[in-house]
Amino acid sequence: MTRIDLDDLPPRVAQQLAGVAAGEEVLLVRGGVVEARLVGAETPAAPAEEAEGDVERMGEVMEHFRSMIEDDF
Missing domain, CATH: 1.20.5 (Single alpha-helices involved in coiled-coils or other helix-helix interfaces)
Incomplete structure (x- = not known):
């Protein structure tokens, strides 16, 4: 599993990722192509x-x- 520390990301990106609700999907897109799909988990x-x-x-x-x-x- 790949681990990304929110402290290593630009503040705006880290804030958006930290605010993802449980079950909400986040798409990582590059050049119009979906590179990855993340799903928020319950803490x-x-x-x-x-x-x-x-x-x-x-x-x-x-x-x-x-x-x-x-x-x-």
Whole structure:
């Protein structure tokens, strides 16, 4: 599979590709000939459990950081 990083493309092209809806087709055309056909995919949402774990972990990190700062000052 070929992978194209949106950061490597001109901003206008990257914005158009990033805005493709799920199931929407994009045609890549050169000289009036269709070179490729892309279909937008659904981006899976992150499970709520993982998001909650990330929030809890961030709270722990921030609490540790705050206690280190308080100890130094």
